[in-house]
Amino acid sequence: MNASGTPPHPGDGRDPDGAVRAWRGLASDAVLLDGFHAVKHALRFGAAVPVALTSDRAAVLALADDLAPDVRAALDALLVEVPADTLRALVPRLHPTAVAALGSRPSRAEGLAALSRVPRTRPVVVLDQPRNLGNAGAVIRLAAGFGITGVITTGTLDPWHPTVVRGGAGLHFATVVERVEDAGQLPPGPLYALDAEGEDIRGLTLPDDAILAFGSERTGLSAPVRERADQLVSLPMNPRVSSYNLATSVAMTLFHWSTGHGPAV
Incomplete structure (x- = not known):
């Protein structure tokens, strides 16, 4: 109990055992936010973060003072310091900043509804059967930076896998990120699919409601996405x-789209 006679909140810095118990109870269903930047972005973009742990509370708060004063108060209220060995047992691949948190994954139904809502003023990126978790995270980071509507993956890769979230620096909460089974479940809108046989992107204007589809790193576009495409588009590249x-x-394509727009909001 604290001085007021109520149990301490796991994030008030005074109940490490309670925070560890809370972590273990939530971990199987929560989103792992590993590292300062992932936690910072999750808080900045309104994620529900029930527990955050660190082995060096003072160092994390000093980082917040330098890099993210807007979330410093939230971190101060949330962070619980635990022994380094305890933290590494919970997060074996711990980020060098020695802080990790658990976030609540946004509603899938709400995410799919947002992706399908028309009229749409910013594109949706589709990663068609991607394989590389780090690449998927980097794309989600780009999507947040350009302020687009969201990112959809097809196939089996979970875009909320911890490695993807780490690669995206927690910016999953700054955009919509969902997975669908196949091309038949993609949202409405003109589909522009990136393919070496397509028309040079420099001669095209990509509409704001475009669905921009990118094939996997090894096999390219799947047949269903290719067949659904309204336009095949190619990027300039040395033929060798x-x-x-x-x-x-994705970055080149989004930059091309963005040249006719103001800053992301």
């Missing part, structure tokens, strides 16, 4: 070079 990295392709 076989391909770009997936995140690079």
